[in-house]
Amino acid sequence: MKIRGETEGLRRTSRIPIAIAGVVVLLAALPGFATAAPAIKWTFHAGDAFLRAFDPSFSPVVAEAANGHTLALAGAGTYNPGGPVTGGGVFWHNDSHGNLVHPGTWSADAVLSYEDFGSAVVQGLPRSFHGGQLVLAVTFTTTDGSGITIGGTLTVNCVLGEDIPTGLEEGIMADIPGAISFGESVSGNTLFVLTP
Numbered sequence: 001m002k003i004r005g006e007t008e009g010l011r012r013t014s015r016i017p018i019a020i021a022g023v024v025v026l027l028a029a030l031p032g033f034a035t036a037a038p039a040i041k042w043t044f045h046a047g048d049a050f051l052r053a054f055d056p057s058f059s060p061v062v063a064e065a066a067n068g069h070t071l072a073l074a075g076a077g078t079y080n081p082g083g084p085v086t087g088g089g090v091f092w093h094n095d096s097h098g099n100l101v102h103p104g105t106w107s108a109d110a111v112l113s114y115e116d117f118g119s120a121v122v123q124g125l126p127r128s129f130h131g132g133q134l135v136l137a138v139t140f141t142t143t144d145g146s147g148i149t150i151g152g153t154l155t156v157n158c159v160l161g162e163d164i165p166t167g168l169e170e171g172i173m174a175d176i177p178g179a180i181s182f183g184e185s186v187s188g189n190t191l192f193v194l195t196p
Helices: 002-029
Strands: 042-046 061-064 070-079 085-094 100-119 129-142 149-158 171-176 180-182 184-187 190-194
Touching: 061 171, 070 100, 070 171, 085 129, 100 149, 149 190, 171 184
Parallel strands: none
Antiparallel strands: 042 070, 042 190, 061 070, 061 184, 070 085, 085 100, 100 129, 129 149, 129 190, 149 171, 171 180
């Protein structure tokens, strides 16, 4: 008799987690209770058609390496700081004489960091325009038949907003470990846009 009572108690206890799990599943199916991934709130522009429409000199953005080689690129994408990123564009790697070394495409793989410098309303621009520094993990893929696909980082700097670090230059920098580093921003413009 004692053994039977213990078994019935165990059966009753084991039904409680099953009932709770059923309620959780039911609540998740109801509108407003399910949690979804956060919406993408930021767009980045680097020498793309959006910026070219404001001023043709904004595109492409160009960075230079210590050996005089340059990286020119254009592209855009969406991201959340510390979250997902999409986007990419095209690039041209030229030698110090301006000769094309490799053309290709680039794609954004991950957000490594983002620092917001604030709204560009202080520069008389729309409130949704922001300055900042975005560091992305990217993949560069050549399109000239050389078959090169290589990872690196792309730093996008936009000198708008009220909290711009002293000495920061508008534009991009790129680093391809073991290959080349384009550490000096030369020309072109970038922009971050916050979706309301």
